[in-house]
Amino acid sequence: xxxxxxxxxxxxxxxxxxxxxxxxxxxxxxxxxxxxxxxxxxxxxxxxxxxxxxxxxxxxxxxxxxxxxxxxxxxxxxxxxxxxxxxxxxxxxxxxxxxxxxxxxxxxxxxxxxxxxxxxxxxxxxxxxxxxxxxxxxxxxxxxxxxxxxxxxxxxxxxxxxxxxxxxxxxxxxxxxxxxxxxxxxxxxxxxxxxxxxxxxxxxxxxxxxxxxxxxxxxxxxxxxxxxxxxxxxxxxxxxxxxxxxxxxxxxxxxxxxxxxxxxxxxxxxxxxxxxxxxxxxxxxxxxxxxxxxxxxxxxxxxxxxxxxxxxxxxxxxxxxxxxxxxxxxxxxxxxxxxxxxxxxxxxxxxxxxxxxxxxx
Amino acid sequence: xxxxxxxxxxxxxxxxxxxxxxxxxxxxxxxxxxxxxxxxxxxxxxxxxxxxxxxxxxxxxxxxxxxxxxxxxxxxxxxxxxxxxxxxxxxxxxxxxxxxxxxxxxxxxxxxxxxxxxxxxxxxxxxxxxxxxxxxxxxxxxxxxxxxxxxxxxxxxxxxxxxxxxxxxxxxxxxxxxxxxxxxxxxxxxxxxxxxxxxxxxxxxxxxxxxxxxxxxxxxxxxxxxxxxxxxxxxxxxxxxxxxxxxxxxxxxxxxxxxxxxxxxxxxxxxxxxxxxxxxxxxxxxxxxxxxxxxxxxxxxxxxxxxxxxxxxxxxxxxxxxxxxxxxxxxxxxxxxxxxxxxxxxxxxxxxxxxxxx
Numbered sequence: 001x002x003x004x005x006x007x008x009x010x011x012x013x014x015x016x017x018x019x020x021x022x023x024x025x026x027x028x029x030x031x032x033x034x035x036x037x038x039x040x041x042x043x044x045x046x047x048x049x050x051x052x053x054x055x056x057x058x059x060x061x062x063x064x065x066x067x068x069x070x071x072x073x074x075x076x077x078x079x080x081x082x083x084x085x086x087x088x089x090x091x092x093x094x095x096x097x098x099x100x101x102x103x104x105x106x107x108x109x110x111x112x113x114x115x116x117x118x119x120x121x122x123x124x125x126x127x128x129x130x131x132x133x134x135x136x137x138x139x140x141x142x143x144x145x146x147x148x149x150x151x152x153x154x155x156x157x158x159x160x161x162x163x164x165x166x167x168x169x170x171x172x173x174x175x176x177x178x179x180x181x182x183x184x185x186x187x188x189x190x191x192x193x194x195x196x197x198x199x200x201x202x203x204x205x206x207x208x209x210x211x212x213x214x215x216x217x218x219x220x221x222x223x224x225x226x227x228x229x230x231x232x233x234x235x236x237x238x239x240x241x242x243x244x245x246x247x248x249x250x251x252x253x254x255x256x257x258x259x260x261x262x263x264x265x266x267x268x269x270x271x272x273x274x275x276x277x278x279x280x281x282x283x284x285x286x287x288x289x290x291x292x293x294x295x296x297x298x299x300x301x302x303x304x305x306x307x308x309x310x311x312x313x314x315x316x317x318x319x320x321x322x323x324x325x326x327x328x329x330x331x332x333x334x335x336x337x338x339x340x341x342x343x344x345x346x347x348x349x350x351x352x353x354x355x356x357x358x359x360x361x
Numbered sequence: 362x363x364x365x366x367x368x369x370x371x372x373x374x375x376x377x378x379x380x381x382x383x384x385x386x387x388x389x390x391x392x393x394x395x396x397x398x399x400x401x402x403x404x405x406x407x408x409x410x411x412x413x414x415x416x417x418x419x420x421x422x423x424x425x426x427x428x429x430x431x432x433x434x435x436x437x438x439x440x441x442x443x444x445x446x447x448x449x450x451x452x453x454x455x456x457x458x459x460x461x462x463x464x465x466x467x468x469x470x471x472x473x474x475x476x477x478x479x480x481x482x483x484x485x486x487x488x489x490x491x492x493x494x495x496x497x498x499x500x501x502x503x504x505x506x507x508x509x510x511x512x513x514x515x516x517x518x519x520x521x522x523x524x525x526x527x528x529x530x531x532x533x534x535x536x537x538x539x540x541x542x543x544x545x546x547x548x549x550x551x552x553x554x555x556x557x558x559x560x561x562x563x564x565x566x567x568x569x570x571x572x573x574x575x576x577x578x579x580x581x582x583x584x585x586x587x588x589x590x591x592x593x594x595x596x597x598x599x600x601x602x603x604x605x606x607x608x609x610x611x612x613x614x615x616x617x618x619x620x621x622x623x624x625x626x627x628x629x630x631x632x633x634x635x636x637x638x639x640x641x642x643x644x645x646x647x648x649x650x651x652x653x654x655x656x657x658x659x660x661x662x663x664x665x666x667x668x669x670x671x672x673x674x675x676x677x678x679x680x681x682x683x684x685x686x687x688x689x690x691x692x693x694x695x696x697x698x699x700x701x702x703x704x705x706x707x708x709x710x711x712x713x714x715x716x717x718x719x
């Protein structure tokens with residue numbers, strides 16, 4: 001239960017005002033800029049934290065001697081993390097990334113006390129003059145998964161190993177369902193909420209139960225490769241999460257959504273170096289290079305071509321995914337035809353679309 | 362040359378105080394060896410681990426903030442263990458205390474009464490006492506082992522917490538996240554100026570000193586010590602074992618509850634699904650490291666808190682793995698338990714007898 005709120009979502013609601021440009025001064029040109037990263041898990045978790053650390057290394061490689069990066073791993077989402085952020089700030093780090101939702105209130109406090117340090121919070125929704133937020137539109141990748149599942153599934157039922165009932169997860173389930181229904185209008189999604197982000201035992205059990213209920217494609221909104229491994233043991237096609245998990249299911253992983261933080265980190269560090277960093281709210285997807293699909297495998301070529309086209313359409317803005325008419329579980333239309341949900345309503349999404357079986361709580 | 366370990370027949374006063382010092386010195390030497398095996402400069406390593414974290418004002422205040430709950434719970438546990446009552450459910454009492462106080466803080470409109478905060482603290486204490494009281498009742502009424510019951514109550518408390526923050530107490534404006542609303546200013550632990558030092562950082566050592574005086578000077582303290590050291594003698598003297606068990610558990614439960622409510626109304630500011638990273642268990646180490654003496658607990662709490670901060674600093678400055686914190690704590694406990702042998706035993710050199718004929 002300790003990693004309940006490891007992740008989160010980006011909301012524009014209730015945010016504080018953003019800063020005027022140029023308020024942050026760059027570090028002295030002769031000394032390297034010290035950049036700190038705070039991770040919730042170990043760098044070897046082969047998922048969420050692993051992807052962030054790959055990105056840190058990319059930034060270090062790209063910017064060389066201009067910067068010096070350090071990280072602290074396994075930092076809990078409790079008052080402990082506040083002292084980690086404080087020691088990073090007091091040891092001369094000028095730009096600090098916190099990569100878990102539960103750091104939010106502590107980062108707000110530390111940022112207020114260190115007005116000359118730039119902070120960036122991944123998945124949070126509270127901002128300040130020196131506290132920016134950033135996140136990925138994971139739902140875009142999940143829609144692509146839905147399209148692939150629509151072609152691959154014979155029963156028309158996909159199983160979704162879900163973590164906690166927050167808007168990000170609701171968006172994910174809806175996106176998969178809509179993607180699948182774009183191929184097969186009768187497709188349905190079954191989910192099991194395991195109330196944790198990382199619990200390989202529960203994740204695996206949930207995958208087994210979903211397969212036993214007739215789901216013949218499995219996807220997950222949790223962090224371990226367990227659901228994928230369970231699917232592989234029954235030779236059921238499935239998707240990886242956050243990173244390419246192909247080595248856990250070489251014959252059964254269809255693709256995976258891969259979080260690409262590197263480009264964002266490099267861009268923001270460059271801005272900090274140039275003195276043009278401002279507090280922003282970034283929510284990037286395929287178009288921004290922040291999300292990518294792992295190579296398409298274990299599927300007919302035609303399906304892979306369709307998947308690639310779907311990614312291109314989402315990136316170009318041709319397919320906006322949450323465009324009406326959208327029907328909720330009771331059959332009521334909650335987004336009329338021709339309308340597209342705004343980012344504001346996406347970030348607080350609590351409604352499941354028709355085709356999803358089961359209730360949130 | 363051979364040495365033999367033989368009983369002293371009495372406690373060595375010198376080693377009672379000397380053994381923790383020896384343990385710390387040996388730990389430092391061992392850690393330096395580990396640092397150099399990892400290819401890090403050993404002296405700089407120790408400096409980063411033990412000095413860097415407290416070389417700044419913000420580091421020093423972090424130390425006090427981390428040590429406060431450890432000292433508060435540890436002092437209560439020290440009293441319990443002296444009376445031979447093995448309460449290891451500090452985490453559960455901490456959680457229940459937090460829930461009891463937070464319930465009131467969430468129910469009252471913000472700033473309704475000036476005495477809202479004191480009342481919230483009192484409820485925190487009562488919550489912890491209630492949870493420890495269950496342990497006392499089960500032990501005295503059914504002779505249930507308090508190690509088991511107090512431990513199992515930790516998990517029950519944690520599940521109640523999760524149920525409340527994902528259900529009835531979930532913040533309606535929280536976008537569905539499993540957390541309560543932030544506590545209002547009227548129910549927030551005051552902190553001092555720009556530091557993160559809060560009321561609990563002062564209360565913790567103060568309460569430990571009060572406990573020390575009670576243990577050292579009152580009849581009650583005497584009875585608690587006798588019950589722990591010589592239960593038969595205590596019975597002959599007519600001390601009520603039941604009464605002392607109740608007192609030990611209620612005091613330690615109350616202190617854990619107080620630590621809990623201060624933590625959630627202070628550094629955390631709301632209820633979430635995890636409000637303790639295992640303070641109740643770390644406090645067991647603190648109690649023993651402090652020789653079950655409330656003043657010793659203050660130092661032990663600070664040392665353990667320093668090891669956490671030092672582990673962070675070692676990661677930041679020397680790129681060492683997070684496991685270094687656990688290694689430091691493990692090595693320290695190992696030497697402490699080892700050095701304790703010297704309190705009751707001494708080494709006697711055995712003179713080899715005349716070489717035997719070939």
